[in-house]
Amino acid sequence: MGTIKAVFTYTFREHVRHKVWLSSALFGLVLIMGGMIVSALAAEERGRILLDLGLAANETIALISIVFLTVHLILQEIETRAVFLILTHPVVRWHYLLGRFLGTLAAVSVGLAAMGIIHWGLLHALGWGGEGSYLVAWLCSFGKVAVMGALALLLSLALTSEAAAMSFSSFFWILGHFTGEIRFVAEKSGSPLMRSVLLAFLNIAPDFAHFDYRNAWHIGTIDPHWALAATAYAVAYAGACFILSVQVFEQKEF
Amino acid sequence: MRTLVAGATAIAATLAVQPFLRATAPDFPPLSSLPSTPYSLQDAALVSCGLRTVAADLAWMQLLQYSAGGLPDMPDRPGRPYDHVKDLALRVSRLDPSFHRSYLFAAGILAWFKNVDRPDEAVEVLQEGLRRDPGQKSYAMYIAAIAYKKKGDVSKMTAILEATLDDPHTPVEIKTILANLYKSRGDFEAALRVWRAILDDNTASREWPRARLQIAEIKNLESPGRGQ
Numbered sequence: 001m002g003t004i005k006a007v008f009t010y011t012f013r014e015h016v017r018h019k020v021w022l023s024s025a026l027f028g029l030v031l032i033m034g035g036m037i038v039s040a041l042a043a044e045e046r047g048r049i050l051l052d053l054g055l056a057a058n059e060t061i062a063l064i065s066i067v068f069l070t071v072h073l074i075l076q077e078i079e080t081r082a083v084f085l086i087l088t089h090p091v092v093r094w095h096y097l098l099g100r101f102l103g104t105l106a107a108v109s110v111g112l113a114a115m116g117i118i119h120w121g122l123l124h125a126l127g128w129g130g131e132g133s134y135l136v137a138w139l140c141s142f143g144k145v146a147v148m149g150a151l152a153l154l155l156s157l158a159l160t161s162e163a164a165a166m167s168f169s170s171f172f173w174i175l176g177h178f179t180g181e182i183r184f185v186a187e188k189s190g191s192p193l194m195r196s197v198l199l200a201f202l203n204i205a206p207d208f209a210h211f212d213y214r215n216a217w218h219i220g221t222i223d224p225h226w227a228l229a230a231t232a233y234a235v236a237y238a239g240a241c242f243i244l245s246v247q248v249f250e251q252k253e254f
Numbered sequence: 255m256r257t258l259v260a261g262a263t264a265i266a267a268t269l270a271v272q273p274f275l276r277a278t279a280p281d282f283p284p285l286s287s288l289p290s291t292p293y294s295l296q297d298a299a300l301v302s303c304g305l306r307t308v309a310a311d312l313a314w315m316q317l318l319q320y321s322a323g324g325l326p327d328m329p330d331r332p333g334r335p336y337d338h339v340k341d342l343a344l345r346v347s348r349l350d351p352s353f354h355r356s357y358l359f360a361a362g363i364l365a366w367f368k369n370v371d372r373p374d375e376a377v378e379v380l381q382e383g384l385r386r387d388p389g390q391k392s393y394a395m396y397i398a399a400i401a402y403k404k405k406g407d408v409s410k411m412t413a414i415l416e417a418t419l420d421d422p423h424t425p426v427e428i429k430t431i432l433a434n435l436y437k438s439r440g441d442f443e444a445a446l447r448v449w450r451a452i453l454d455d456n457t458a459s460r461e462w463p464r465a466r467l468q469i470a471e472i473k474n475l476e477s478p479g480r481g482q
Contacts, residue, residue: 041315042315045355052311055307056305174303177302177303180282207276209282214304218307218353220389223278225274225278229271229274232274236267240265240267240268243257243261247257247258
């Protein structure tokens, strides 16, 4: 536990020193610029568009941050041989990996929280009182970021190439939002082989299409069973990716 | 070995939870149900990046642009003003079925705008609203108002439209239509009330100049010379 905490702390500090928080500034700029366009083009739906644009920008910036940071996380330490130094100490490999992952996730979450507070403050300053729950939307974005972080970690260790890991992470991000469409095509497909391939893809890709409160905000109240299922799904999917990452990492020879 | 067992357990848990997640999550219409427009690639790109509501918001702005003067990519056929309003409204609502104002806005144009008069298309849009966005009473009220319009019963139609003014999603276009209906029937007091309500509504600022002009004009009609 002590090792995990130590690795977590130094990872978190490392990211903060690398100015991850600058993403919040970028977010603020996107939001203000977006707000200016919105106020000119959609007066009656100003609140709605500011909400959607802000939540989308918040999540997208956090996603880019987590994928970029996680892909670099271990590969850079392997390249610079810093990992040798760490692993010569009595550090269990999965403790090291968990500390690194959680430290990165915490740094990105702080940025996500800062962006959320800016956005929420802006909405309330403009007198917009939405019916949905901002906290649930924020937690869903956090869940997606955690899942993508774990997936990017697995891909970076399995592929050992930053460019390939980033490309595949983006591919899974898109595939994850297409699960509804893939299921639709699978159901319409007349070929059992094609249907099996599509269903296999459905099970491998993270199911973001059904995990997204942000896109369902305006529909109204959420089903508590859904919130429970979404939490369990995020934990299980991120856990599976992390455990597979540990398996790949333990097989590496340093 | 322990890692592999833990991994297999986590994967099994993911696969076990997935059907519950799918069953309890709100469902969106598939992309293939979107009407074909020159903006299909834009919609698909945004949805595939998880930006479905942003795609709907952009589609809404394009609907507003089209209604305000047309889109260069979507010219109207001769003699068919607002030719693509229905398709553009359905595009918004199939991206985000809870975009109440889109259904009402399009139905208002199709049913009541001068030289448009396509109430059947308006009813189709509203029926889509009833199906995909349940719980909004305005859709059924608009359908009833259109039915009275087709029957020629203007007083019942205006009574229903008046009742929809309480809905915060009622587009300002419907309010202006109602005010003009009152004015044409000589009910200047009711027309003034609706125009004043538009002036009090901060989100309806694009109709404020017209509201001021109409208020002056109606006052003048009520007692010639007073509104000037």
